[in-house]
Amino acid sequence: MFEFEIAGISVPLFMLILTGSTVGIVGGFIGVGGGYMVTPALIVFGFPGYMASGIDATHIAGKAVISTVRHRQLGNIDWTLGLAMVGGTMMGVEIGVRLLNWTKEHGVSGIVLLMATVVIMLGLFIYTQIETQAATKKIQKATAQGITTGREMKATRMPEFFQRIPLYPIVRCHTARLVISMWVIVVVGFLTGVLAGFFGVGGGFIRVPALVYIVGATTHIAVGTDLLEIVVSGGYGALRQSMSGNVDMLAVMFMILGAMVGAQFGSIATAYVRGPAIRYILSYSLVLATVGAFLRLAYLITGGVYEIFNFLAVVFTLGEMIFLCLFIVSLVWFSVRHRHGKTVPKWIPSLVVAVD
Amino acid sequence: MRWFIDSMVGYWILLLLISLGVAAIIYLVYLKDAMNF
Secondary structure (H helix, E strand, O other): OEEEOOOOEEEOHHHHHHHHHHHHHHHHHHOOOOHHHHHHHHHHHOOOHHHHHHHHHHHHHHHHHHHHHHHHHOOOOOHHHHHHHHHHHHHHHHHHHHHHHHHHHOOOHHHHHHHHHHHHHHHHHHHHHHHHHHHHHHHHHHHHOOOOOOOOOOOOOHHHHHHOOOOOOEEEEOOOOEEEEHHHHHHHHHHHHHHHHHHOOOOHHHHHHHHHHHHOOOHHHHHHHHHHHHHHHHHHHHHHHHHOOOOOHHHHHHHHHHHHHHHHHHHHHHHHEOHHHHHHHHHHHHHHHHHHHHHHHHHHHOOOOOHHHHHHHHHHHHHHHHHHHHHHHHHHHHHHHHHOOOOOOOOOOOOEOOOO | OHHHHHOHHHHHHHHHHHHHHHHHHHHHHHHHHHOOO
Protein backbone atom coordinates (compact mmCIF):
# COMPACT_ATOMS: atom_id res chain seq x y z
CA MET A 1 0.00 0.00 0.00
CA PHE A 2 1.22 3.52 -0.83
CA GLU A 3 0.22 6.57 1.16
CA PHE A 4 -1.07 9.49 -0.94
CA GLU A 5 -0.91 12.46 1.43
CA ILE A 6 -2.79 14.97 -0.69
CA ALA A 7 -5.68 12.56 -1.25
CA GLY A 8 -5.37 11.28 2.32
CA ILE A 9 -5.67 7.59 1.41
CA SER A 10 -3.58 4.46 0.88
CA VAL A 11 -3.83 2.54 -2.37
CA PRO A 12 -2.01 -0.55 -3.69
CA LEU A 13 0.55 1.02 -6.03
CA PHE A 14 0.32 -1.72 -8.64
CA MET A 15 -3.41 -0.93 -9.05
CA LEU A 16 -2.63 2.62 -10.21
CA ILE A 17 0.13 1.47 -12.55
CA LEU A 18 -2.10 -1.34 -13.90
CA THR A 19 -5.01 1.07 -14.40
CA GLY A 20 -2.73 3.51 -16.21
CA SER A 21 -1.37 0.81 -18.51
CA THR A 22 -4.72 -0.88 -19.33
CA VAL A 23 -6.48 2.40 -20.02
CA GLY A 24 -3.39 3.52 -21.94
CA ILE A 25 -3.71 0.49 -24.23
CA VAL A 26 -7.44 1.09 -24.72
CA GLY A 27 -7.05 4.84 -25.15
CA GLY A 28 -4.22 4.57 -27.66
CA PHE A 29 -6.22 2.01 -29.65
CA ILE A 30 -9.69 3.59 -29.82
CA GLY A 31 -8.69 7.23 -29.35
CA VAL A 32 -10.33 7.95 -26.02
CA GLY A 33 -8.99 9.43 -22.84
CA GLY A 34 -10.71 6.74 -20.80
CA GLY A 35 -12.18 9.10 -18.22
CA TYR A 36 -15.48 7.24 -18.18
CA MET A 37 -13.54 4.16 -17.01
CA VAL A 38 -10.82 5.74 -14.88
CA THR A 39 -12.84 8.15 -12.72
CA PRO A 40 -15.18 5.40 -11.39
CA ALA A 41 -12.15 3.12 -10.89
CA LEU A 42 -10.30 5.76 -8.85
CA ILE A 43 -13.41 6.26 -6.72
CA VAL A 44 -13.44 2.49 -6.13
CA PHE A 45 -9.76 2.68 -5.05
CA GLY A 46 -10.79 5.19 -2.39
CA PHE A 47 -10.02 8.57 -3.90
CA PRO A 48 -12.62 11.28 -3.17
CA GLY A 49 -14.83 11.96 -6.21
CA TYR A 50 -13.50 15.44 -7.00
CA MET A 51 -9.90 14.19 -6.76
CA ALA A 52 -10.63 11.13 -8.92
CA SER A 53 -11.86 13.52 -11.62
CA GLY A 54 -8.80 15.78 -11.24
CA ILE A 55 -6.28 12.92 -11.29
CA ASP A 56 -8.05 11.44 -14.30
CA ALA A 57 -8.06 14.70 -16.26
CA THR A 58 -4.36 15.30 -15.58
CA HIS A 59 -3.23 11.79 -16.41
CA ILE A 60 -5.32 11.85 -19.60
CA ALA A 61 -3.39 14.88 -20.85
CA GLY A 62 -0.04 13.15 -20.28
CA LYS A 63 -1.20 9.87 -21.78
CA ALA A 64 -2.68 11.62 -24.82
CA VAL A 65 0.73 13.21 -25.58
CA ILE A 66 2.36 9.76 -25.63
CA SER A 67 -0.35 8.31 -27.88
CA THR A 68 -0.35 11.34 -30.19
CA VAL A 69 3.40 11.09 -30.79
CA ARG A 70 3.00 7.44 -31.77
CA HIS A 71 0.00 8.09 -34.02
CA ARG A 72 1.88 10.91 -35.73
CA GLN A 73 4.64 8.45 -36.57
CA LEU A 74 2.00 6.07 -37.95
CA GLY A 75 0.55 8.87 -40.13
CA ASN A 76 -2.80 8.88 -38.32
CA ILE A 77 -3.10 12.60 -37.58
CA ASP A 78 -4.73 15.18 -39.81
CA TRP A 79 -3.53 18.51 -38.41
CA THR A 80 -6.05 20.58 -40.41
CA LEU A 81 -8.93 18.52 -39.05
CA GLY A 82 -7.58 18.50 -35.50
CA LEU A 83 -6.79 22.19 -35.26
CA ALA A 84 -10.10 23.18 -36.90
CA MET A 85 -11.95 21.24 -34.19
CA VAL A 86 -10.04 22.63 -31.22
CA GLY A 87 -11.80 26.00 -31.08
CA GLY A 88 -15.27 24.48 -31.30
CA THR A 89 -14.36 21.83 -28.75
CA MET A 90 -13.06 24.32 -26.17
CA MET A 91 -16.22 26.47 -26.50
CA GLY A 92 -18.36 23.35 -26.22
CA VAL A 93 -16.54 22.12 -23.12
CA GLU A 94 -17.12 25.46 -21.39
CA ILE A 95 -20.87 25.31 -22.19
CA GLY A 96 -21.01 21.67 -21.06
CA VAL A 97 -19.39 22.52 -17.72
CA ARG A 98 -21.88 25.37 -17.17
CA LEU A 99 -24.72 22.98 -17.99
CA LEU A 100 -23.36 20.53 -15.45
CA ASN A 101 -23.11 23.29 -12.82
CA TRP A 102 -26.74 24.20 -13.53
CA THR A 103 -27.83 20.59 -12.82
CA LYS A 104 -25.65 20.62 -9.68
CA GLU A 105 -27.36 23.78 -8.43
CA HIS A 106 -30.72 22.10 -8.88
CA GLY A 107 -29.51 18.96 -7.08
CA VAL A 108 -30.06 16.57 -9.97
CA SER A 109 -26.55 16.21 -11.40
CA GLY A 110 -25.98 12.59 -10.32
CA ILE A 111 -29.20 11.17 -11.75
CA VAL A 112 -29.11 13.35 -14.90
CA LEU A 113 -25.49 12.44 -15.60
CA LEU A 114 -26.07 8.74 -15.24
CA MET A 115 -29.28 8.78 -17.30
CA ALA A 116 -27.60 10.82 -20.04
CA THR A 117 -24.65 8.42 -19.97
CA VAL A 118 -26.95 5.42 -20.43
CA VAL A 119 -28.96 6.99 -23.28
CA ILE A 120 -26.06 8.43 -25.28
CA MET A 121 -23.68 5.52 -24.87
CA LEU A 122 -26.38 2.96 -25.64
CA GLY A 123 -27.41 4.86 -28.75
CA LEU A 124 -23.82 5.09 -29.96
CA PHE A 125 -23.25 1.41 -29.21
CA ILE A 126 -26.30 0.30 -31.22
CA TYR A 127 -25.43 2.44 -34.24
CA THR A 128 -21.72 1.53 -34.20
CA GLN A 129 -22.47 -2.19 -33.86
CA ILE A 130 -24.97 -2.23 -36.74
CA GLU A 131 -22.69 -0.24 -39.04
CA THR A 132 -19.54 -2.19 -38.15
CA GLN A 133 -21.22 -5.57 -38.64
CA ALA A 134 -22.42 -4.42 -42.07
CA ALA A 135 -18.89 -3.20 -42.90
CA THR A 136 -17.38 -6.53 -41.78
CA LYS A 137 -19.84 -8.43 -44.00
CA LYS A 138 -18.79 -6.22 -46.95
CA ILE A 139 -15.14 -7.13 -46.33
CA GLN A 140 -15.99 -10.85 -46.10
CA LYS A 141 -18.05 -10.68 -49.30
CA ALA A 142 -15.27 -8.87 -51.16
CA THR A 143 -12.66 -11.35 -49.90
CA ALA A 144 -14.84 -14.26 -51.02
CA GLN A 145 -14.95 -12.70 -54.51
CA GLY A 146 -11.15 -12.38 -54.51
CA ILE A 147 -11.21 -8.58 -54.20
CA THR A 148 -8.49 -7.09 -51.97
CA THR A 149 -9.90 -4.57 -49.52
CA GLY A 150 -8.02 -1.80 -47.78
CA ARG A 151 -7.64 -1.00 -44.12
CA GLU A 152 -10.96 0.82 -43.94
CA MET A 153 -14.48 -0.19 -44.85
CA LYS A 154 -17.63 1.64 -43.90
CA ALA A 155 -21.29 0.80 -44.44
CA THR A 156 -22.71 4.28 -44.05
CA ARG A 157 -23.20 7.13 -46.51
CA MET A 158 -23.85 9.77 -43.83
CA PRO A 159 -20.47 11.51 -44.31
CA GLU A 160 -21.31 12.18 -47.98
CA PHE A 161 -24.30 14.28 -46.89
CA PHE A 162 -22.22 16.41 -44.52
CA GLN A 163 -19.33 16.74 -46.98
CA ARG A 164 -21.75 18.20 -49.55
CA ILE A 165 -22.81 21.10 -47.26
CA PRO A 166 -21.63 24.20 -49.20
CA LEU A 167 -20.79 26.55 -46.31
CA TYR A 168 -17.54 28.50 -46.85
CA PRO A 169 -14.73 28.20 -46.01
CA ILE A 170 -14.29 24.72 -47.43
CA VAL A 171 -11.13 23.04 -46.12
CA ARG A 172 -9.06 20.29 -47.68
CA CYS A 173 -7.83 17.75 -45.11
CA HIS A 174 -4.86 16.18 -46.89
CA THR A 175 -4.09 13.29 -44.57
CA ALA A 176 -7.76 12.37 -44.09
CA ARG A 177 -8.29 12.86 -47.86
CA LEU A 178 -11.52 14.74 -47.57
CA VAL A 179 -12.93 18.12 -48.52
CA ILE A 180 -15.52 19.55 -46.17
CA SER A 181 -16.94 22.80 -44.84
CA MET A 182 -14.94 24.06 -41.86
CA TRP A 183 -18.25 24.84 -40.15
CA VAL A 184 -19.16 21.15 -40.08
CA ILE A 185 -15.88 20.42 -38.30
CA VAL A 186 -16.35 23.32 -35.86
CA VAL A 187 -19.97 22.35 -35.06
CA VAL A 188 -18.99 18.69 -34.56
CA GLY A 189 -16.23 19.86 -32.22
CA PHE A 190 -18.66 22.16 -30.38
CA LEU A 191 -21.38 19.54 -29.87
CA THR A 192 -18.93 16.83 -28.81
CA GLY A 193 -17.27 19.40 -26.53
CA VAL A 194 -20.61 20.16 -24.83
CA LEU A 195 -21.11 16.46 -24.12
CA ALA A 196 -17.51 16.10 -22.97
CA GLY A 197 -17.76 19.10 -20.64
CA PHE A 198 -21.08 17.85 -19.27
CA PHE A 199 -19.79 14.32 -18.61
CA GLY A 200 -16.44 15.62 -17.39
CA VAL A 201 -14.47 13.46 -19.80
CA GLY A 202 -12.15 13.93 -22.77
CA GLY A 203 -14.97 13.21 -25.20
CA GLY A 204 -13.17 10.68 -27.40
CA PHE A 205 -15.97 8.14 -27.20
CA ILE A 206 -18.25 10.72 -28.86
CA ARG A 207 -15.70 12.48 -31.08
CA VAL A 208 -14.25 9.37 -32.75
CA PRO A 209 -17.67 8.18 -34.01
CA ALA A 210 -18.48 11.78 -35.00
CA LEU A 211 -15.27 12.04 -37.04
CA VAL A 212 -15.98 8.70 -38.71
CA TYR A 213 -19.72 8.95 -39.34
CA ILE A 214 -20.23 12.71 -39.84
CA VAL A 215 -16.94 14.17 -41.08
CA GLY A 216 -16.01 10.98 -42.95
CA ALA A 217 -12.45 10.39 -41.73
CA THR A 218 -11.12 6.84 -41.62
CA THR A 219 -11.17 5.19 -38.20
CA HIS A 220 -7.38 5.31 -37.84
CA ILE A 221 -7.25 9.05 -38.68
CA ALA A 222 -10.21 9.69 -36.35
CA VAL A 223 -8.37 7.94 -33.49
CA GLY A 224 -5.08 9.79 -34.00
CA THR A 225 -6.68 13.19 -34.61
CA ASP A 226 -8.96 12.81 -31.62
CA LEU A 227 -5.97 12.07 -29.37
CA LEU A 228 -4.40 15.32 -30.61
CA GLU A 229 -7.64 17.02 -29.59
CA ILE A 230 -7.45 15.42 -26.14
CA VAL A 231 -3.92 16.79 -25.62
CA VAL A 232 -5.41 20.29 -25.92
CA SER A 233 -8.68 19.78 -24.06
CA GLY A 234 -7.07 17.45 -21.51
CA GLY A 235 -4.25 19.92 -20.92
CA TYR A 236 -6.75 22.69 -20.29
CA GLY A 237 -8.77 20.41 -18.02
CA ALA A 238 -5.61 19.43 -16.12
CA LEU A 239 -4.71 23.10 -15.60
CA ARG A 240 -8.20 23.96 -14.31
CA GLN A 241 -8.31 20.94 -12.02
CA SER A 242 -4.82 21.62 -10.63
CA MET A 243 -5.72 25.25 -9.92
CA SER A 244 -8.75 23.98 -7.98
CA GLY A 245 -6.55 21.70 -5.85
CA ASN A 246 -8.15 18.52 -7.22
CA VAL A 247 -4.94 16.75 -8.26
CA ASP A 248 -2.57 14.43 -6.39
CA MET A 249 0.41 14.61 -8.75
CA LEU A 250 2.03 11.51 -7.26
CA ALA A 251 -1.00 9.43 -8.22
CA VAL A 252 -0.92 10.99 -11.70
CA MET A 253 2.75 10.10 -12.09
CA PHE A 254 2.20 6.46 -11.19
CA MET A 255 -0.68 6.21 -13.64
CA ILE A 256 1.40 7.77 -16.39
CA LEU A 257 4.18 5.30 -15.54
CA GLY A 258 1.79 2.55 -16.62
CA ALA A 259 0.43 4.59 -19.51
CA MET A 260 3.94 5.13 -20.92
CA VAL A 261 3.99 1.52 -22.03
CA GLY A 262 0.25 0.96 -22.47
CA ALA A 263 -0.44 3.98 -24.65
CA GLN A 264 2.42 3.14 -26.99
CA PHE A 265 1.27 -0.45 -27.35
CA GLY A 266 -2.33 0.60 -27.96
CA SER A 267 -1.30 3.12 -30.62
CA ILE A 268 0.98 0.67 -32.42
CA ALA A 269 -1.73 -2.01 -32.22
CA THR A 270 -3.89 0.06 -34.61
CA ALA A 271 -1.41 -0.78 -37.37
CA TYR A 272 -2.31 -4.47 -37.05
CA VAL A 273 -6.07 -4.10 -37.48
CA ARG A 274 -8.64 -2.68 -39.87
CA GLY A 275 -11.04 0.15 -39.09
CA PRO A 276 -14.00 -2.09 -38.18
CA ALA A 277 -11.93 -3.79 -35.43
CA ILE A 278 -11.29 -0.42 -33.77
CA ARG A 279 -15.00 0.45 -34.06
CA TYR A 280 -15.94 -2.91 -32.51
CA ILE A 281 -13.70 -2.28 -29.50
CA LEU A 282 -15.11 1.25 -29.19
CA SER A 283 -18.68 -0.09 -29.22
CA TYR A 284 -17.83 -2.73 -26.60
CA SER A 285 -16.37 -0.05 -24.35
CA LEU A 286 -19.58 1.94 -24.76
CA VAL A 287 -21.92 -0.92 -23.89
CA LEU A 288 -19.87 -2.03 -20.88
CA ALA A 289 -19.66 1.56 -19.60
CA THR A 290 -23.45 1.78 -20.11
CA VAL A 291 -23.99 -1.38 -18.05
CA GLY A 292 -21.71 0.01 -15.31
CA ALA A 293 -23.55 3.35 -15.33
CA PHE A 294 -26.92 1.56 -15.31
CA LEU A 295 -25.89 -0.51 -12.27
CA ARG A 296 -24.72 2.63 -10.45
CA LEU A 297 -28.02 4.31 -11.41
CA ALA A 298 -29.97 1.31 -10.09
CA TYR A 299 -28.03 1.49 -6.82
CA LEU A 300 -28.76 5.21 -6.48
CA ILE A 301 -32.44 4.96 -7.44
CA THR A 302 -33.07 2.13 -4.96
CA GLY A 303 -31.58 4.33 -2.23
CA GLY A 304 -28.46 2.22 -1.73
CA VAL A 305 -30.44 -0.71 -0.32
CA TYR A 306 -29.25 -3.46 -2.65
CA GLU A 307 -25.48 -3.92 -2.19
CA ILE A 308 -25.40 -6.38 -5.09
CA PHE A 309 -25.86 -3.44 -7.54
CA ASN A 310 -22.90 -1.71 -5.96
CA PHE A 311 -20.73 -4.84 -6.14
CA LEU A 312 -21.68 -5.52 -9.77
CA ALA A 313 -21.06 -1.88 -10.74
CA VAL A 314 -17.57 -2.02 -9.23
CA VAL A 315 -16.77 -5.37 -10.87
CA PHE A 316 -18.00 -4.07 -14.25
CA THR A 317 -15.95 -0.88 -13.92
CA LEU A 318 -12.74 -2.81 -13.29
CA GLY A 319 -13.63 -5.74 -15.56
CA GLU A 320 -14.34 -3.46 -18.52
CA MET A 321 -10.76 -2.18 -18.61
CA ILE A 322 -9.33 -5.70 -18.36
CA PHE A 323 -11.72 -7.02 -21.03
CA LEU A 324 -10.89 -4.32 -23.60
CA CYS A 325 -7.18 -4.75 -22.94
CA LEU A 326 -7.37 -8.54 -23.42
CA PHE A 327 -9.37 -8.13 -26.64
CA ILE A 328 -6.88 -5.64 -28.12
CA VAL A 329 -3.88 -7.79 -27.20
CA SER A 330 -5.54 -10.88 -28.68
CA LEU A 331 -6.38 -9.01 -31.91
CA VAL A 332 -2.70 -8.13 -32.29
CA TRP A 333 -1.70 -11.72 -31.55
CA PHE A 334 -4.18 -13.12 -34.08
CA SER A 335 -3.01 -10.54 -36.63
CA VAL A 336 0.61 -11.68 -36.26
CA ARG A 337 -0.48 -15.34 -36.56
CA HIS A 338 -2.54 -14.53 -39.67
CA ARG A 339 0.44 -12.77 -41.27
CA HIS A 340 2.52 -15.89 -40.75
CA GLY A 341 -0.13 -18.10 -42.28
CA LYS A 342 -1.11 -19.85 -39.04
CA THR A 343 -4.68 -20.81 -38.18
CA VAL A 344 -6.88 -18.14 -36.70
CA PRO A 345 -10.63 -18.07 -35.90
CA LYS A 346 -12.61 -17.45 -39.08
CA TRP A 347 -13.90 -14.06 -37.87
CA ILE A 348 -10.35 -12.70 -37.63
CA PRO A 349 -9.21 -12.16 -41.28
CA SER A 350 -11.86 -9.50 -41.95
CA LEU A 351 -10.71 -7.53 -38.90
CA VAL A 352 -6.92 -7.63 -39.19
CA VAL A 353 -4.37 -6.38 -41.69
CA ALA A 354 -2.71 -9.27 -43.48
CA VAL A 355 0.47 -7.54 -44.65
CA ASP A 356 2.69 -4.72 -43.38
CA MET B 1 -14.88 -24.68 -25.59
CA ARG B 2 -14.10 -24.52 -29.31
CA TRP B 3 -17.18 -22.32 -29.86
CA PHE B 4 -15.72 -19.72 -27.50
CA ILE B 5 -12.78 -19.23 -29.88
CA ASP B 6 -14.36 -19.89 -33.28
CA SER B 7 -17.29 -17.55 -32.79
CA MET B 8 -16.78 -13.82 -32.19
CA VAL B 9 -19.71 -13.75 -29.78
CA GLY B 10 -18.28 -16.76 -27.93
CA TYR B 11 -14.84 -15.14 -27.72
CA TRP B 12 -16.44 -11.96 -26.41
CA ILE B 13 -18.27 -13.94 -23.69
CA LEU B 14 -15.11 -15.89 -22.76
CA LEU B 15 -12.97 -12.76 -22.37
CA LEU B 16 -15.75 -10.98 -20.46
CA LEU B 17 -16.13 -13.86 -17.99
CA ILE B 18 -12.35 -13.98 -17.44
CA SER B 19 -12.19 -10.19 -17.01
CA LEU B 20 -15.12 -9.99 -14.59
CA GLY B 21 -13.66 -12.89 -12.60
CA VAL B 22 -10.28 -11.18 -12.31
CA ALA B 23 -11.99 -7.88 -11.40
CA ALA B 24 -14.06 -9.58 -8.69
CA ILE B 25 -10.93 -11.17 -7.20
CA ILE B 26 -9.03 -7.84 -7.27
CA TYR B 27 -11.96 -6.10 -5.61
CA LEU B 28 -12.46 -8.72 -2.89
CA VAL B 29 -8.74 -9.06 -2.07
CA TYR B 30 -7.45 -5.50 -2.37
CA LEU B 31 -10.22 -2.93 -2.58
CA LYS B 32 -13.25 -3.94 -0.54
CA ASP B 33 -12.14 -2.06 2.57
CA ALA B 34 -11.18 1.07 0.63
CA MET B 35 -14.53 1.29 -1.21
CA ASN B 36 -15.74 4.84 -1.57
CA PHE B 37 -18.72 4.80 -3.89
